[in-house]
Amino acid sequence: MTSELPPQLPLDSPAPTSSTFGTVAAASVMAECLRVQADVPPRGAVARRFGRSPLSDESRPWYVGALGELDVASRLDSLGDEWTVLHSVPIGTRGSDIDHVVVGTAGVFTINTKFHEDARVWVGSRRLLVNGQATDHLRNTRYEATRTQKLLSAAAATDVPVGGVIAIVGAKQITIREQPADIAVLDIARLTRWLKKQKPRLDESQTAALSTLVRDAATWTSEPKHETDVSGFDALHREVVGAKRVRMIWGGALLIAILGVSVQMALDYFGRLLGG
Template sequence: MTSELPPQLPLGSPAPISSTFGTVAAASVMAECLRVQTDVPPRGAVARTFGRSPLSDDSRPWYVGALGELDVASRLDALGDDWTVLHSVPIGTRGSDIDHVVVGAAGVFTINTKFHEGARIWVGSRRLLVNGQPKDHLRNTRYEATRTQKLLSAAARTEVPVTGVIAIVGAKQITIRERPSDVAVLDAAQLTRWLKKQKPRLDQVQTVALSALVRDAATWTSESQHQPDISGFDALHREVVGAKRVRMIWIGVVLVSLLGLTLPAAIGFYSRVFGG
């Protein structure tokens, strides 16, 4: 959306701004991962010995989603003080949230993070495929940007330009066949550079006013806000990483064993055939 702002945003009386609102990346995703994980029984001794993942099929997508949002959040830290960055921003009254909201002189950006480790991404003007399978990423990102524009424009009492962005984490390849006209699709590694290169559309006063607006929870939702308990996520993450290391050790043991069995046979065969 490319509409320009008028010369001034109405400032009005600034609302109190929560010191914690929007500051914890992936908060809602981590909380949901932990909620789903509570139904998963602890691993037994055999499962731990062989490195079975502690995650269930239901909790794994939430866990992976949290890793993606944390990755993008760490990259957005590099934007600097001229930018306002919020994470896990609640919107509406049905538990929805926006992964990241960024405000700078170039305007407002809603960022939808997707973690597709090792995947091949194909992007057209109306379709996005992951390993050949269609996904709703473009539609959902358009909806987030449009919804955000309506909320901010109503709060600011003037038209606020909002751009939707899809930040893809971990993909093996991203092929842009045709760029969507209203959504930017980027490798997460390119995100901060892309944001800094965008054309300025706000002056300093407008940027400050709009930043204050997005940091006010009342702009986004009428529901009271509380920080979800995510204290157990670090422990879960360490357990998942530890299980993966154990599996890698077992894979190494198997490969070494197979090599030990096949190498003498191969040497013997070579000696018999070639007289070595």
């Protein structure tokens, strides 16, 4: 049973971050993004000139999801040496993974990153809504925390406290009506501060033992690790950022042109008044 816990995209994103035992942040999301993007035809000269995004409607959700996980990973990596931080932790035998796992004196936390660009998020004790629509975020995060608790407790031969956290990225508004009893829902900006404020539950030796345990890939899965094409995702990211910059340049040029015409019309108008 899990422990009870108290209650717009930037132009650039963090570089992929390595975890303790060799995977990288957002590994599975990047892989799926590249898999879907592989079916998208390359942009032509005109599309590149006018800054059309290389992403398709199908690959874009995976792309922004990866950026969300990379953002969370970058913040978690700043926690300090007293914390152990892992990303894209493989679990089980079906290719599933946990976005982030952190270990400190407050215990173990699984962190489920959810990117909801410009959305309104509402949180109640039993529901999490995005733009008024129900989600499975609470259920899925609870399942990840419970599964992690069982795995770590079995490996450690003692009960290991595990809490579930949902990190919200990119939302326009987050309304916390009531925090769920067993899941903490947090805006990404509050994540590391919240972790550091949790009351200690483990002593130094217990924390060190758990840190060693979570670093062991055998704790999580018996499947071989699959390499992530980080350079491929980085190249795609550079292309997306470049296209956005081109659109910004065109937008600025258009605005200048509109303002120029408006100023000239005003000058002409006042000129006629003065001349008349």
